Amino acid sequence: MRDAATRRRSWLAGTGAAVAGALLLTGCGSDSSPAAAADPDAKVTLTVNLYSDFGYKELYAQYQKLHPNVTIKENRADMGAHHQNLHAHLIAGSGTADIEAIEIGQVAGFQGQAGKFVNFLDQGVDKNQWVPSKTAPASSPDGGKLFGLGTDMGGLALCYRSDLFKAAGLPTDRAAVSSLLSSWDSYFATGKQFLAKSPDKKVKWFDAGSNVFSAMVAQAPQGFYDAEGKVVAASNPAVKQTFDTVAGAIKDGESAGIAAFTPAWDTGFRKSQFATVTCPAWMSYEFKANPPADGGTWDMAAIPGGGGNWGGSYLTVPAQGKHIQAAVDLAKWLTAPEQEAWLFKNKGFFPSDQALWTSPDIADLKDPLFNNAPTGKTFSDSAKNLSPQPIGPHGADIGNVFANGLLSVEQGKATGDKAWANSLAEIANISQ
Template sequence: MHTPGRSTLAVVATLAVGALALTACGGGEAAQSGEVTLTINVFGDNFSLPDNRSIYDEYERTHPGVKIVENRSDFGTHHKNLQARLTAGNGAADLELVEVGQVAGFIGQPDSFVNFRDEGVDSTQWTDAVVARASTADKAALIGLPTDIGGLAVCYRTDLFAAAGLPTDRAAVAALWPTWESYVDTGSRFLKSAPPGVKWFDAGGHVFTGILGNSEETFYDASGKLIVDSNPAVRAAWDLSVKAIKEGQSAALPEFSPEWNTGFQRGQFATVTCPAWMMGYIQGNAAETKGKWDIAKIPGGSGNWGGSYVTVPKQGKNTKAAVELAKWLTAPEQNVKLFKTIGNFPSQQSTWKSPEVAGFTSEFFNNAPAGKIFPDSLASAPAQVVGPESGVIGNIFAAALNSVEQGKDPGEAWTRTLADIKAAAG
């Protein structure tokens, strides 16, 4: 799954460091008594299933003596804590999830993680680009196994489209926006007849991320150089997002905030940039809107936003058992199940043409053919260059665009953004 800047995801309560340390110790004690307790630190709803069940239940049933304890924290805290624990040499969970925009920041520490190339993993089940992001430059070490991949589409409210006089059929809707410029133009058209208080999209940061989803180089170039201030694609995405904000198209709801969640529930915006994992987010936060949503092709036709990797820190007391769980969690069978229940699109290309995935339609989203829409988006998407602070930079841009939504001068916001990025990643 992805998170803000995502990657990310739903912001959840931050877990106390002390509590994490206790659960980590519990794993070793359980192992000594003939049982193994595996801790896994995640952000958002990565492996959750409906009705408060977990995909871990099945693993525990089929692996007697293994107990899995999941700890969740918000995106930023999770990754900062992992780095701090790697530096300290203790405190990390048996398994740690790392978001795609953050994984490059851990590649330079291969000695801190189990190398999955030494664990009999067949890396050919994933695309070269997906594997390369979690591999050292010489490809000798693979520090994480891919979970999901985002893809890109647009989720839209058919009832709000109809109220504004726009078509609701997904093919006709996709025809409204062959480009992101035409998406913004359609937003202007929508506002002329929109229901009172309803905006075109949720937040400028999401539009910005969507626009950049089809660019090979965004914040870094292939050599690893930071190019935010010199990449015309980044400036063009900023300018178009600002244009839409200035035209009043944004609901100005910071992504993954309580206000954003309420916006879904109350129908305060008509469209949202929609990676596959967003389907589960919408269903979880606005269950009563079932049947009012549909999914259309993304402007530009392709793109990706999201993905994560399961890593096994070497400092763990149960690395062998942790590796086996990591392999299981990232196997096609589990990935397909998660896609069908919470929307996380499987990263293995072999699953994309299977009947379970290719033929999948989402009842919640007006029976949209999600199993076709997201693979089509990914098929021609570029292998994006991801740098060590890509996730952090994405968050900085989202916050900057939110400040513009709150009235800050765009020029001042851009200048401040570049300074903040230099401080964070320079």
Template structure:
């Protein structure tokens, strides 16, 4: 999924519009349409790959009418979700939740159905990777969401730019460059020197975030105590800032028009690459760069996960059992593979991850690479989902990323880090 979080101002501006849309799109008081069909509304964001699946479900269940309420970005979707939770009405029958906002939802888990009780009895927890299920299980054992996709991390890079700089360019040959973060930044220094000062990566935040996400906990410990001053984040921040000082960053804020254009202009040579990023690269780089981009089953520090979502059933819904049935169907192995083919959302289902249909899936834009097998291998390197506190996503988007951008624009590392600590403390209150 393309995880593009809006800035805070944009989130607040969208909230009123979303609230109005929620009222307009919701089911009637009875949860039935005028012709007697069960109406189910599902609220998603970005791309889940569900459009054709909805048609398939309605064809197999003629008594059901589905309406998708899709938001372009994750932040306004979740702002609407939390607003409606507070109001006690207006939510869709199924609400998608992105992993960066999951901790806030888990804090309100009593407002969501326990899918162990409500969902189809043949849906077992081992349907998903263990860490995916663990992330959405409450401390008292309730399962409040079905896992959709995950974002196992690999590394994407420009073969032609590597060759021009005298670096190995085949997927096996580049693996030592991406073995550790030290080796990654060392290769970046070699590339910058050999290329006459061209950038190694797109932006500091796009490097810091996956490095941070490899830790057991995020900005908060499991007691939701802010730990940004005692964990490794300062060390990581300074390491990334050092690479910026050595001209490795293209200084392009992710998801900005300049960042999108940067792919087409060959503005950087490597990209941290969750599975869903392949489609982003292809869309931004364009057909003229087909075959120039490659992806390898390696990631500094051994791997990780970036992104992924869940389908939840709020207790507000009028057709909760039917909603749970639909959510279970959408997250079944067969449908997860179809969604992956449609939009690149990588399955979290254990059966899907060993399916020949997935493992044999190739990507011609990336030189015919067997991306299904590659990302399945990367997914199995993830042992646990990072614990994220209630304001984890807010700190990442509105505190750390802007501070790193400030470093790229000339702010001293010391001043930027001071801003991070103060901003995190304020957000945590």
């Protein structure tokens, strides 16, 4: 189960991403003798450093039954501290865990250190297990090394309250909703209709401008970086247009104005304060943990604008580890199709293994949490329709700046133009 501090798996990762001075997790095992590394039957303790709950508890137990000589110890830290620690330990040449997770918004910052990780292409891994948009960020610049194995990804959908739609005279059938909200222009226009016709004037169209912004930017051919790794957040028309569009919707009263991933946001789910949420697969936790107190029902439609991805991670094996082969075996097993399928069906983490997107086991999956919506097909279609987008080492930080800028608009502290200018000033400092 994720708590408020650890459930962020996106480049809008929460303001805690820049926390400095957090305690370092050394992640060292106690069985580091050369004999232990050489003997496959020797007792081995493998350490796994994560930044949130990846849903691995039951899988660890299963793996340890299959490998009685292996004990797995998991450590977690705040997302920002986790990645800062990993950078520091790679530079120092010691201190990493046997397996280290890296979030997709952070992985570009490790490409220059690809040589400090095990190259999975030398370990019998076929990178065609994943789409190029998943493997490229976790590869060396020349493509010769794959240092990260894809875990989940955040295939995007639009979650909506069918009862609130009905009360406002909008269609409730998910196919009709997908058709009505096929573009972001129609999404925001329908939001105005909802506000005008909803009998409960306290209910807003969407939860947070930052969440809508993240989904829209993720669909653009180019976001915060260009193909050469240059920060183009200030000059990319797609980013400015998206920011202005969301800020305009906020001005029109469509946003509930709640900072995402906060206790107030959880309360918003329970008290039915918004009718739609741009939701990646991993966000199903929020819906499970915060059911509407009025008995309302969530459903799921296609995301406006086509495909999209929000979040995702990788497992890496640092080359400084003392149990490299055992760590490689575990990382490959955790990211194998069977385990990724189990994680989606049991934990809601959509698999990045592309073969699963057409597998009946996943593609035909329905979720009673969303009125038996075909979540497997919805997320699979979203992932298939996603175009790769260049990413960079400070993508998460830049996303947070824009999120905070939109929050300032929602809180009445700044106009859209002022929030944009403030955001660019912060980003200039980040990207120096």
